[in-house]
Amino acid sequence: MIVELGHFALILAFFVALVQCAIPILGLYARDERLFKVTEAGAPVLFALIGFSFLALVYAHVASDFSVVNVFENSHSAKPLLYKISGVWGNHEGSMLLWVLILALFGAAVWLFGANLPLDLRATVLGVQAAISATFIIFIVATSNPFLRIAQAPAEGNGLNPILQDPALAIHPPLLYVGYVGFSMAFSFAIAALILGRVDSAWARWVRPWTLAAWIFLTVGIGVGSWWAYYTLGWGGWWFWDPVENASLMPWLAGTALLHSAIVMEKRDSLKAWTILLAILTFSLSLLGTFLVRSGVITSVHSFASDPARGIFILAIVAVFTAGGFALFAWRASSLATGSTFSLVSRESTLVLNNLLLSVCCGIVLVGTFYPIALDAFTGDKITVGAPFFNSTVVWIFMPLLLAMPFGMFLAWKRGDPKDAGHRLWPAAVVAFVAGTAAVVAGGGLKVALAITLGAWVLAGSVWELLWRAKFLSVPVAETVRRLLSMRRAQFAATLGHIGLAVAVIGVAGASAWVSERLLVMKPGESADIAGYTVTFKEVFERPGPNYAELAGAFDLKRTGGSQIGTVVASKRRYEAPPQATKQAGISVRPGGDVYVVLGDEAEGGAYQVKMYYHPFVRWIWGGSAIMFLAGLISLLDRRLRIGLPQGARKASITSAPAAAE
Amino acid sequence: MRNRLLALLAALFLALPFGPAFAVDPAEQLLDTKLEARARDISAGLRCLVCQNQSIDDSDAPLARDLRLIVRQQLQKGQSDGQVIDYVVDRYGEFVLLKPRLHLNTLLLWLAPLLLIAGGIVLASRIVRRLPEKSDAPAPLSAEEQKELEKLLTPPPVKS
Numbered sequence: 001m002i003v004e005l006g007h008f009a010l011i012l013a014f015f016v017a018l019v020q021c022a023i024p025i026l027g028l029y030a031r032d033e034r035l036f037k038v039t040e041a042g043a044p045v046l047f048a049l050i051g052f053s054f055l056a057l058v059y060a061h062v063a064s065d066f067s068v069v070n071v072f073e074n075s076h077s078a079k080p081l082l083y084k085i086s087g088v089w090g091n092h093e094g095s096m097l098l099w100v101l102i103l104a105l106f107g108a109a110v111w112l113f114g115a116n117l118p119l120d121l122r123a124t125v126l127g128v129q130a131a132i133s134a135t136f137i138i139f140i141v142a143t144s145n146p147f148l149r150i151a152q153a154p155a156e157g158n159g160l161n162p163i164l165q166d167p168a169l170a171i172h173p174p175l176l177y178v179g180y181v182g183f184s185m186a187f188s189f190a191i192a193a194l195i196l197g198r199v200d201s202a203w204a205r206w207v208r209p210w211t212l213a214a215w216i217f218l219t220v221g222i223g224v225g226s227w228w229a230y231y232t233l234g235w236g237g238w239w240f241w242d243p244v245e246n247a248s249l250m251p252w253l254a255g256t257a258l259l260h261s262a263i264v265m266e267k268r269d270s271l272k273a274w275t276i277l278l279a280i281l282t283f284s285l286s287l288l289g290t291f292l293v294r295s296g297v298i299t300s301v302h303s304f305a306s307d308p309a310r311g312i313f314i315l316a317i318v319a320v321f322t323a324g325g326f327a328l329f330a331w332r333a334s335s336l337a338t339g340s341t342f343s344l345v346s347r348e349s350t351l352v353l354n355n356l357l358l359s360v361c362c363g364i365v366l367v368g369t370f371y372p373i374a375l376d377a378f379t380g381d382k383i384t385v386g387a388p389f390f391n392s393t394v395v396w397i398f399m400p401l402l403l404a405m406p407f408g409m410f411l412a413w414k415r416g417d418p419k420d421a422g423h424r425l426w427p428a429a430v431v432a433f434v435a436g437t438a439a440v441v442a443g444g445g446l447k448v449a450l451a452i453t454l455g456a457w458v459l460a461g462s463v464w465e466l467l468w469r470a471k472f473l474s475v476p477v478a479e480t481v482r483r484l485l486s487m488r489r490a491q492f493a494a495t496l497g498h499i500g501l502a503v504a505v506i507g508v509a510g511a512s513a514w515v516s517e518r519l520l521v522m523k524p525g526e527s528a529d530i531a532g533y534t535v536t537f538k539e540v541f542e543r544p545g546p547n548y549a550e551l552a553g554a555f556d557l558k559r560t561g562g563s564q565i566g567t568v569v570a571s572k573r574r575y576e577a578p579p580q581a582t583k584q585a586g587i588s589v590r591p592g593g594d595v596y597v598v599l600g601d602e603a604e605g606g607a608y609q610v611k612m613y614y615h616p617f618v619r620w621i622w623g624g625s626a627i628m629f630l631a632g633l634i635s636l637l638d639r640r641l642r643i644g645l646p647q648g649a650r651k652a653s654i655t656s657a658p659a660a661a662e
Numbered sequence: 663m664r665n666r667l668l669a670l671l672a673a674l675f676l677a678l679p680f681g682p683a684f685a686v687d688p689a690e691q692l693l694d695t696k697l698e699a700r701a702r703d704i705s706a707g708l709r710c711l712v713c714q715n716q717s718i719d720d721s722d723a724p725l726a727r728d729l730r731l732i733v734r735q736q737l738q739k740g741q742s743d744g745q746v747i748d749y750v751v752d753r754y755g756e757f758v759l760l761k762p763r764l765h766l767n768t769l770l771l772w773l774a775p776l777l778l779i780a781g782g783i784v785l786a787s788r789i790v791r792r793l794p795e796k797s798d799a800p801a802p803l804s805a806e807e808q809k810e811l812e813k814l815l816t817p818p819p820v821k822s
Binding site for chain 2: 118198235237240241242243271274352353355356357359360363364367368371375379381382383384385386387388389392393397519521
């Protein structure tokens, strides 16, 4: 019964969304505020309906109601509760429902927090959101309905793929989706701006927090995915340039560019048309990503053919919204007033360069991801575009971006002095040189040394920027500390974000360059050395799990010739439903890197295959993502963004002035 | 049906290989460490044909193992890296290369970075150069904003 109610609520939500997107069009013609209010009232209703529908599906999964096809195919009664819940979005139908739930959540957020938006803008934004909602709900109901029943309910379900039964993968999809779907806000604001023909720095001030919120979730979502891959796949790989990964990287790159161009628009009232275009582009790439993952066109040709309705439906959605957005842009962009000017050497110009390079990176990922499909479709030639292609193209475009970053932070708005910025940056240059030299001495090779140099350059440049702004060395230390503490949050956050990126870049370069590996056949009692550590195979023992049987190997870890550090346990799990085996790597996090042990198959005479790795710097990659996430969060808490209106900011600075004077 | 679902599930998150990933078997390794290192390098650039975007070095599929053995056999025969790769491509096609070679049909792929940069520079230079011609004056206020401003500027009526 609850499942049917959920099904019904979803269909009802479709009609609410339909009304919600049709009414503001009327409202714009009739100039009737009451019509806008109707649209607005629809936002919480839509959220409540989809929310109920989603909870109904969660209920069906938690209660193991195998008369529901979706539950039967993806769940099992013996599964731990966490994975019964995460199993809801661990499949196509449920994850699409999560997608529209998050979309409705953002709509409700506009309704809740958008009180300071002009009513017509608010209604138009919600109208565009509702159009996206309606399209995806009808997609779910027509091609991917999670509420279908089986007439004769089976006693037990098929179970969830064991590799998805993992805490990181339980939260990975919701995080990614908040990112993906969050960019729909930027899209809706862009479309509304084009329709209303009104865009100014206040618009950018409203759009930026939404974009930032989406961006931080996408950042941490990608980070969690990469971390999961690292400890799950048995050799410590963390990025594969896989089409599905690229699907999340493209909106991230475009979204990063959008964040930066929105700053120029907000602060300098410039780059308006470009910012609008990027907003449309970013969400289009999110949709394209959804198409890539959901249609199965990438996975293999036959899975696409087995259910072409889905793929074609999503492709149509992508085409309509992307083409519609661009057509509207082409038609209306000229109505956007141009803003203030800037010279070639200025912070604006470095942000244009940032946008240029990020867009090129994004473009290359796009071309590389779709080229094999397009080539196959047009000529029948089958080629592969894999990691080596992206490593030899995207990575090189990213380097000048890193080189320019500290200059951008030190250049003034409107007209900067390159000599001045250069002089101020010498401490960063020294640090970069030392780091680069160290990388060469350690045998990193040209590309790695260059990446480490640039990573250190950005890291030191960012830290130095903070100190420089706090007048370090020219005023007493206590004064510097006071200035650091009273720095505007958004300012501090921007620099912290760059520090996060620098840390991740150093991590990526270091982890690829200095990984060491050993493949062995070991008997209990035997030892092996890796990167200054001695690993001793102690014993093999069996461990019961909630829905699997586990064979674990214990390894003692110590510094070579030194004292005992601890025990690392690597294991193999055998799941019954579905019957599948997984390997759990044993990882010991050491200051310089991870010691990573994998237990393999049994060899002759009680011996086992053992793989050992030393992954230096690898924690820097996720540490950097975490810092970027934190930076975005701090920026979101900046008072100006919360208040959202210029007057508010002025008031705030007046009230804080006496405090500063004390 | 279930296979398709599993494929979707895998594709759902990262489309990474699942199951035990124990690619290179210790027994496969060549005793000559230099030759083995070359074999690993070559393997990292060859695709496992039955996997999703995995190199034969990372895959534990039987076919990947066969390919790894072929690479090592060829190296032991004294072939150069290029000859070994040609040997594999002759048998399995261009599809096996993770980094496609420059041919007529991959021309656009390899030119894409250059074309994108060129296009981007043209666009960016238009943005940067065009702007100084425009005036510095901010956009005029809309009627609504004007009204708002007047409301703010008008002093509140003094209570008597």
